[in-house]
Amino acid sequence: MNLSQRQLRLFVVCAERLNLSRAAEALHLSQPALTRALQEFESQLGVTLFHRSTRRISLTADGERLLPQAQRLLHDLEHLAGEARERAAGISGQVQLAVGQAFGCTVLAQALRPFAASHPRVRVTVVDANSAEITRRVAEAQADLGIGTPLGDVERLDCQPLLHAPIGVLHHPALIRLRAPLTAAQLEALPLLKEPEDTSIAQALRARGSGLVARMAGGTEVSSLALQLAFAQAGAGVAVVSALGASHPAAAGLRFVPLQPPVERTVFLMRRRDRVLAPPALALIEALRAALEGATLHRAVRRAVHSKPECAAEN
Template sequence: MTIKQLRAFVAVAETLSFAEACSRVHLSQPALSLAIKSLEESVGGRLFSRTTRSLALTPDGEAFLPVAQRLVADWDDAQEDLHNRFKLRRGKVAIAAMPSFAANLLPQALRNFRQLHTNINMEVHDVIAEQVVEMVSKGRVELGISFDPGPQEDLNFITLFDDEFIAVLPDGHELQHCDVIEGEQLFSYDFITLQRPSSVRLLIERRASEMGLMPKTAFDTHQLATVGRMVATGLGVSAVPALCRQQMEEIGAICRPLRNPVISRRVGILSRRRSGLSVAAEAMQQVLIDTYRQTL
């Protein structure tokens, strides 16, 4: 049973005229007759009762007509839906982004995308970097924005920019006058950082250890926003990705460049290597590239 045969059957059943049905489905009468005959052979019985003067549906044909009409309508709806998706007139993009990116930079890209594709819905998951990698790997989202996770067999990574960590101080701190803060200075104060196994924390500790230093961790928490608020209230100091600068300053913390060690990580777009992207996700990926490679 083919969609061509179903269309032919519905056209003949609704008009009870081969001539009118030919015009509706754009087939010649021999081609239409062959389509009906092939359909009847495939289902194993007659759907029409024919005489030289009349054409009518058999009882089995009457029972099959609403089913055939629904199948043709579903086929047409499916074609229209796919057409709209490929033309970016319908669809959804699911993105996972680490909080530092989601809160500070992602809204601009979402705005740019919405201006181009007003009918595409966007779903944003604000999760830690490690969860971004997991969600993309498991196919729960098509795109992820995170730090470079290193070689991953099933993931692609497109670099957007390199992000250097900055020192974060409470207002009025004695290091506030410094144009650049050395790691040896920063790590001598009570240090506030993310909880293990955060990749941000592990990177800070590894780079500090390479220089014979170790942060004096006094508090750890789950979110960088919480780190910033704890610093702003005077509980200690911290080091965070520079893309959090605006968020830290809005909270009331003071930000300064950090040197010795310089801590840097690549930020970019993650996607699954094997499954590819939908048309809408490809468009979102290009907007992300255009927005942040030019801006940063």
């Protein structure tokens, strides 16, 4: 005897409602079609499952004995079907990512479209922050992953380098003229935009004892990369950014001149050492690495060779 999932569902719905018109509505069938299907099911079993009256139905003794078994079988079949659908659809869940604008508007932007197509049931939450805030969020488990330069409490973090980007100045070549290599005299005359104290750029310059820190002090302080690029496009200032920042789509047409002697920032993938990453986070890491390989970045950006995880601020 071969019982189908459809037959079990018809029987269970009728047995739970004990009203053919309501059961037919729930099953999206006409009442005559439902009656015929029940009769065929009873004929196949060789027993009568329902007592019928003009308005209602009730279970026979055989129907009462079959009901709990049918409910259990139906539940198991639906559970198996659901698991099969989930496997076919891929992983599901959510992942929280804290990231800076430069990486977010370049590599991450290129990663998310194929990632969403491959993992439609994964919800990604992206928080735009500077490196100090990214580090804090990952350290305090407010984000599953962080992409930036580790600053602050890194004791609990594993950090994998993703790319290296020299720091330089970004300007509109038609409005502000610069010659490479940069000289102290040229930098002294530039309307430099000031980096906030807690950014990776400011930290890297301070760590190297760069005189650029003092030269930026009197400039307009701008915390947003988007605003820095807008000011540079308007000739209202010269932005101090990394080559990754110079890769931003809004930097098109601007000229990037690296500092001499070189100062470099490294961008890391950060995660908590004591937390096991869920499949959605692991899948996003894979998508980010693939996007990084094919991303259109400034020629001065160097992809990092995979190495042992470390956590170190700029030195």
